[in-house]
Amino acid sequence: MDDAGDGGRKPGSRWYDAEAGPLVRPYAMTGGRTKPGAGAERFDLIALVDLAPDALARAEQSLIGPEHRTLIVLCSHDTQSVAELAAGADLPVGVVRVLLGDLLEAGLVAVSRPVPPAQLPDERILREVIDGLRAL
Known part of the structure; x- marks a missing residue:
């Protein structure tokens, strides 16, 4: 904390913290929307x-x-x-x-x-297909 006891903020600024940098609240980025x-x-x-x-x-x-x-x-x-x-x-x-x-x-x-992994083909089936193609 600095000598002024204001958390490192520039005088007259509520949107700046010397340690964190400029502050922009998330609701300002989204226009107040949460979804x-x-x-x-x-x-x-x-x-x-x-x-x-x-x-x-x-x-x-x-x-x-x-x-x-x-x-x-x-x-x-x-x-x-x-x-x-x-x-x-x-x-x-x-x-x-x-x-x-x-x-x-x-x-x-x-x-x-x-x-999803449950929808991927089984490795055993893929090996059988590869082996069948090689046999041709």
Whole structure:
């Protein structure tokens, strides 16, 4: 704590903490929303997020916020899970879900779920297919 006893804040500023840097409350990033918009899928931590083919060009022209753009940049390199996006953007998962809902509604991202292990073919069956193909 500094000598002034104000927690390291600049005089007259409630939105700055010298140790943490500028503070933006999560509700400010989401416009007070706590859930993705109507019709948006539920974003599990392992849901995979891909950019739409023309998302980078359309994002330049849209009126999305800087946090939305951060998520788009993170997705531009590779498919990302919701958990990876939250970590990469250094944002709470709840905020990322709301922002992804906005991007989904704008058609800038696509969300898919990984195939559950129970739905994957059995390894034994795949080996039998490979052995059968080799026998031909």
